[in-house]
Amino acid sequence: MADSAQAQKLVYLVTGGCGFLGEHVVRMLLQQEPRLRELRIFDLHLGPWLEELKTGPVQVTAIQGDVTQAHEVAAAVAGAHVVIHTAGLVDVFGRASPETIHEVNVQGTKNVIEACVQTGTQFLVYTSSMEVVGPNIKGHPFYRGNEDTPYEAVHRHPYPSSKARAEQLVLEANGRKVRGGLPLVTCALRPTGIYGEGHQIMRDIYYQGLRLGGRLFRAIPASVEHGRVYVGNVAWMHVLVARELQQRPALMGGQVYFCYDKSPYKSYEDFNMEFLGPCGLRLVGTRPLLPYWLLMFLAALNALLQWLLRPLLLYAPLLNPYTLAMANTTFTVSTNKAQRHFGYEPLFSWEESRTRTIRWMQAMDSSAQ
Numbered sequence: 001m002a003d004s005a006q007a008q009k010l011v012y013l014v015t016g017g018c019g020f021l022g023e024h025v026v027r028m029l030l031q032q033e034p035r036l037r038e039l040r041i042f043d044l045h046l047g048p049w050l051e052e053l054k055t056g057p058v059q060v061t062a063i064q065g066d067v068t069q070a071h072e073v074a075a076a077v078a079g080a081h082v083v084i085h086t087a088g089l090v091d092v093f094g095r096a097s098p099e100t101i102h103e104v105n106v107q108g109t110k111n112v113i114e115a116c117v118q119t120g121t122q123f124l125v126y127t128s129s130m131e132v133v134g135p136n137i138k139g140h141p142f143y144r145g146n147e148d149t150p151y152e153a154v155h156r157h158p159y160p161s162s163k164a165r166a167e168q169l170v171l172e173a174n175g176r177k178v179r180g181g182l183p184l185v186t187c188a189l190r191p192t193g194i195y196g197e198g199h200q201i202m203r204d205i206y207y208q209g210l211r212l213g214g215r216l217f218r219a220i221p222a223s224v225e226h227g228r229v230y231v232g233n234v235a236w237m238h239v240l241v242a243r244e245l246q247q248r249p250a251l252m253g254g255q256v257y258f259c260y261d262k263s264p265y266k267s268y269e270d271f272n273m274e275f276l277g278p279c280g281l282r283l284v285g286t287r288p289l290l291p292y293w294l295l296m297f298l299a300a301l302n303a304l305l306q307w308l309l310r311p312l313l314l315y316a317p318l319l320n321p322y323t324l325a326m327a328n329t330t331f332t333v334s335t336n337k338a339q340r341h342f343g344y345e346p347l348f349s350w351e352e353s354r355t356r357t358i359r360w361m362q363a364m365d366s367s368a369q
């Protein structure tokens with residue numbers, strides 16, 4: 001928890017603070033930001049765990065609200081020194097309509113930016129995504145690239161398109177005058193595939209494996225690298241960038257930073273097995289058990305079934321044409337821009353990240369039995 005009362009003078013707002021990443025950002029701020037006086041947590045769905053945070057020296061204010069509602073955002077932002085905007089609709093499974101994804105991810109971000117300008121908040125950190133870059137619709141690999149690597153970022157899917165537009169709005173807003181005449185200072189963080197305690201997709205894959213008798217069947221070649229980063233390190237990067245943005249606005253304002261740590265470069269499935277294996281699951285096959293054309297057919301069939309069943313129920317399996325293409329396209333980063341610009345070093349080693357994730361899964365497993 002934060003200490004030394006005289007240092008506590010800042011008000012932070014975290015949108016999406018009850019989400020997978022948001023919760024880790026909230027807890028990291030309380031542990032690592034000594035200047036925190038008030039921490040506001042803005043989310044559509046508030047978690048019951050927030051109550052336990054209200055016993056410390058920092059004032060924790062839970063705000064149930066919708067980023068698509070400008071007046072709710074403005075009320076939450078008013079008086080904040082720093083906004084960390086993680087709220088978003090993370091949907092590549094067809095659960096939400098393209099319009100809703102755009103409304104939350106783009107219009108919601110516009111509302112956050114305008115609220116900062118209108119109320120005088122000077123610092124804004126946006127949680128963007130690797131998908132702002134790729135994989136693109138042409139399936140071009142991005143092999144251990146960095147923030148300056150040339151890549152044809154062409155998107156058609158609603159989610160990456162919305163993240164790319166929102167990031168663009170945040171970066172373009174850098175330098176705008178906020179109420180009081182000072183400049184707005186913004187930056188965007190681009191996590192690759194985040195893993196760790198609370199990762200719903202990992203949970204879903206685990207239960208899928210249990211239903212299949214403890215087995216998962218390889219569908220992705222082991223040679224296809226997919227960037228992954230531990231949620232605790234992503235949260236730490238958010239806390240650090242928010243702090244250093246105030247000290248180095250000229251250098252960091254308007255910049256993008258990939259989120260990275262020492263997590264190994266592996267295929268999506270092999271990486272997941274680092275955690276699923278110790279929980280008793282086995283990945284069958286040293287190469288994909290089905291030919292890619294058959295996987296594409298099954299993915300397309302899932303998409304057709306989703307469309308046909310939509311009037312009756314939501315059918316949203318992990319495998320669809322977009323997720324198959326993503327999983328089959330190498331996308332990894334190798335960069336030190338965050339280290340060069342604001343001294344970022346991962347807080348958790350790969351071994352610690354792996355152990356913490358495995359412990360979470362084993363605790364989840366024991367509670368499920």
Ligand SMILES: NC(=O)c1ccc[n+]([C@@H]2O[C@H](COP(=O)([O-])OP(=O)(O)OC[C@H]3O[C@@H](n4cnc5c(N)ncnc54)[C@H](O)[C@@H]3O)[C@@H](O)[C@H]2O)c1
Pocket residue numbers: 015016017018019020021022042043044045065066067068085086087088089090104108127128129130163190191192193194195
């Ligand atoms: N999970 C990943 O692998 C990953 C990778 C890169 C970037 N990101 C980005 O990180 C951010 C958080 O992702 P996550 O994985 O924690 O997702 P999540 O769904 O767990 O969390 C998102 C949070 O935003 C809230 N939210 C959604 N719509 C809202 C609205 N209209 N108003 C207010 N709150 C709303 C949700 O209630 C949820 O608590 C997102 O912006 C996402 O694009 C995630």
Ligand SMILES: C[C@@H](CO)CCC[C@@H](C)[C@H]1CC[C@H]2[C@@H]3[C@H](O)C=C4C[C@@H](O)CC[C@]4(C)[C@H]3CC[C@]12C
Pocket residue numbers: 090092128129130131192193194201219220226268269318319322323324326327
């Ligand atoms: C083909 C299946 C057989 O095992 C495997 C399907 C895996 C997919 C469900 C995931 C493969 C890549 C993931 C995405 C990637 O990690 C990055 C993302 C960006 C982030 O902003 C949101 C999450 C995601 C889109 C993530 C979602 C799950 C995958 C598509």
